[in-house]
Amino acid sequence: MENSEKKIKKVLILGAGTMGLQIGLQCAAWGFDVTVYDAFEQSLEQAKTRVGKLADSLAGHKRVSPEQAAAAKEHIRFSSDPESAGRDADLINESVPEDPKIKQAVFAQFNEICPVHAIFTTNSSTLVPSMIAGATGRPDRFAALHFHDLLLTNVVDIMPHPGTSPQTLEAIRRFAKAIDQFPIELKKEQHGYVFNTMLSELMGSALTLASKEVASIEDIDRAWMGIMKTFVGPFGIMDSVGLETVYKVTDYWAGVKNDSQAKANAALLKGYVEKGNLGVKTGQGFYQYPKAAFLNPDFLEGIR
Numbered sequence: 001m002e003n004s005e006k007k008i009k010k011v012l013i014l015g016a017g018t019m020g021l022q023i024g025l026q027c028a029a030w031g032f033d034v035t036v037y038d039a040f041e042q043s044l045e046q047a048k049t050r051v052g053k054l055a056d057s058l059a060g061h062k063r064v065s066p067e068q069a070a071a072a073k074e075h076i077r078f079s080s081d082p083e084s085a086g087r088d089a090d091l092i093n094e095s096v097p098e099d100p101k102i103k104q105a106v107f108a109q110f111n112e113i114c115p116v117h118a119i120f121t122t123n124s125s126t127l128v129p130s131m132i133a134g135a136t137g138r139p140d141r142f143a144a145l146h147f148h149d150l151l152l153t154n155v156v157d158i159m160p161h162p163g164t165s166p167q168t169l170e171a172i173r174r175f176a177k178a179i180d181q182f183p184i185e186l187k188k189e190q191h192g193y194v195f196n197t198m199l200s201e202l203m204g205s206a207l208t209l210a211s212k213e214v215a216s217i218e219d220i221d222r223a224w225m226g227i228m229k230t231f232v233g234p235f236g237i238m239d240s241v242g243l244e245t246v247y248k249v250t251d252y253w254a255g256v257k258n259d260s261q262a263k264a265n266a267a268l269l270k271g272y273v274e275k276g277n278l279g280v281k282t283g284q285g286f287y288q289y290p291k292a293a294f295l296n297p298d299f300l301e302g303i304r
């Protein structure tokens with residue numbers, strides 16, 4: 001399988017967690033030479049055990065062909081050695097934890113190792129690239145390239161900061177298309193990009209309705225699902241994102257904005273998190289999984 005991107009051949013993924021592995025596989029499936037780096041051996045071992053199943057899932061969801069999935073799991077390489085992982089990389093996509101200090105340190109580390117031409121990108125969900133650009137040592141060759149769940153969608157966000165060069169932007173655009181992603185390009189920096197900005201308003205409104213006891217969690221979801229004809233409502237979405245993540249983001253912005261309703265919404269979420277009910281991944285959140293009530297056709301019975 002050939003990749004259509006001539007200049008970018010070697011892709012380095014920083015962080016072998018949930019997103020790093022998905023992104024690495026997607027790049028490998030489209031013919032790029034991929035190394036997944038992680039600072040922790042335990043994370044790498046977990047990634048090595050997950051890679052086969054995840055590649056099969058990408059094919060099962062028809063995101064890539066079975067042949068691409070097979071080639072991807074053969075060709076992806078894992079490394080805990082920054083020197084060998086970074087010295088010939090053409091493009092980095094970073095998926096380390098959502099903490100600006102960790103991201104800045106990792107980019108500064110790889111700036112010392114990677115070739116001058118290498119483009120650095122971050123998959124951060126909530127930070128904007130200008131918070132990290134200085135630490136990369138190559139701000140003109142840096143922007144956000146933010147993926148969503150690759151099993152579900154090929155929409156990707158490209159978000160430059162004011163110092164990103166037009167050439168870098170064009171190279172990232174071409175790279176995104178070369179790995180079969182559909183780029184949504186932001187004209188200016190925005191926390192949460194396009195989709196997550198809208199989604200966080202939806203989740204916030206749903207939490208407000210529940211914390212004010214205006215309606216039940218199930219009826220709030222029924223209102224959204226029944227009218228928008230979707231298979232999941234805002235509380236089902238929060239369970240799938242993970243309630244710890246939703247809690248952290250809600251709590252952070254409640255503090256920044258000193259917003260009393262958002263603080264009440266964070267308190268509602270904290271109750272679930274403290275009990276270890278984190279959503280789909282623990283089998284219990286607002287709903288119980290795998291057979292969540294909203295998945296049952298009876299849930300919307302009577303709504304046409």
Ligand SMILES: NC(=O)c1ccc[n+]([C@@H]2O[C@H](COP(=O)([O-])OP(=O)(O)OC[C@H]3O[C@@H](n4cnc5c(N)ncnc54)[C@H](O)[C@@H]3O)[C@@H](O)[C@H]2O)c1
Binds near residue numbers: 017018020037094096
């Ligand atoms: N999970 C999602 O749905 C999602 C979606 C889009 C974007 N993101 C973003 O992707 C990034 C990663 O999220 P995730 O869910 O994959 O996290 P994760 O916790 O699953 O993975 C993070 C990985 O980074 C590694 N790591 C920690 N410190 C490191 C360091 N100094 N150097 C190298 N590796 C290090 C960890 O060992 C771990 O394997 C975050 O910025 C997040 O906002 C997440």
